[in-house]
Amino acid sequence: MSTVALVPAAGRGERLGFGMPKAFVPVRGTALLAHAVRGLLDAGCVRHVVVAAPPAEVAATRLLLEAAGLPALVVAGGADRTASVGLALRHALQVIPDTRVVLVHDAARAFTPASVIQAVVTAVEAGARAVIPVLPMADTVKQVDAAGAVLATPDRACLRVVQTPQGFDAATLVAAYALADSATDDAGLVEKLGIAVTTVPGHPYAMKVTTPFDLAIAEAVLAAQEGQ
Numbered sequence: 120m121s122t123v124a125l126v127p128a129a130g131r132g133e134r135l136g137f138g139m140p141k142a143f144v145p146v147r148g149t150a151l152l153a154h155a156v157r158g159l160l161d162a163g164c165v166r167h168v169v170v171a172a173p174p175a176e177v178a179a180t181r182l183l184l185e186a187a188g189l190p191a192l193v194v195a196g197g198a199d200r201t202a203s204v205g206l207a208l209r210h211a212l213q214v215i216p217d218t219r220v221v222l223v224h225d226a227a228r229a230f231t232p233a234s235v236i237q238a239v240v241t242a243v244e245a246g247a248r249a250v251i252p253v254l255p256m257a258d259t260v261k262q263v264d265a266a267g268a269v270l271a272t273p274d275r276a277c278l279r280v281v282q283t284p285q286g287f288d289a290a291t292l293v294a295a296y297a298l299a300d301s302a303t304d305d306a307g308l309v310e311k312l313g314i315a316v317t318t319v320p321g322h323p324y325a326m327k328v329t330t331p332f333d334l335a336i337a338e339a340v341l342a343a344q345e346g347q
């Protein structure tokens with residue numbers, strides 16, 4: 120039985136503004152995608168990695184991973200994140216038929232600690248059908264209308280920020296993607312099936328690199344990890 124990590128990396132990185140897909144943007148000399156794949160393989164509980172790359176960059180992505188000595192399968196991604204994950208999932212099930220646990224992990228969360236990856240896999244292996252790493256909210260959150268007027272202040276104690284990797288037993292994720300619906304995270308699709316999603320503690324280092332500010336933070340995170 121295999122644990123397979125799907126890595127959506129087919130985005131354009133527009134908010135980062137490097138003029139290249141975010142997966143290729145270097146952090147201390149190494150592409151974000153290579154950091155992310157290395158983190159998954161080094162966690163010790165992931166057997167296969169399937170990357171969804173920008174469709175025009177599949178060959179370049181294979182070369183990048185090969186040069187970094189990182190064994191991973193690479194497929195062409197889709198028009199949005201959900202499509203990219205769906206394509207990677209289909210490929211994984213075709214070529215790795217004994218897939219039992221599936222992680223979905225953003226290439227943009229390249230510095231997620233091994234302990235978070237391991238906690239997600241352990242929870243799925245223990246019987247949870249869907250597991251997500253979460254953090255408490257540091258800020259108060261307001262619900263607003265289209266004009267920006269405040270409608271409500273949800274109780275912050277009941278809110279969580281969601282990270283990846285999100286982990287699923289393979290049958291659950293397949294059923295979620297069979298919905299042919301869209302969501303900003305994979306657990307959102309599982310919720311639509313009425314299946315319980317459970318949480319494990321996330322980590323600040325599992326932050327998503329979205330903006331140049333985040334990239335500066337990521338440089339500092341990597342420096343801290345390399346110093347350990």
Ligand code: CTP
Pocket residue numbers: 126127128129130131132133134135141142171196197198199200201203204225226227228327328329
């Ligand atoms: N992603 C993907 N396929 C897409 C769009 C996004 O695989 N068609 C991936 C991204 O590569 C990233 C993750 O989904 O690893 C989260 O997306 P996001 O942070 O929005 O990355 P980008 O879409 O690349 O960034 P932007 O929205 O700023 O262009």
Ligand code: MG
Pocket residue numbers: 130131
């Ligand atoms: Mg995007």
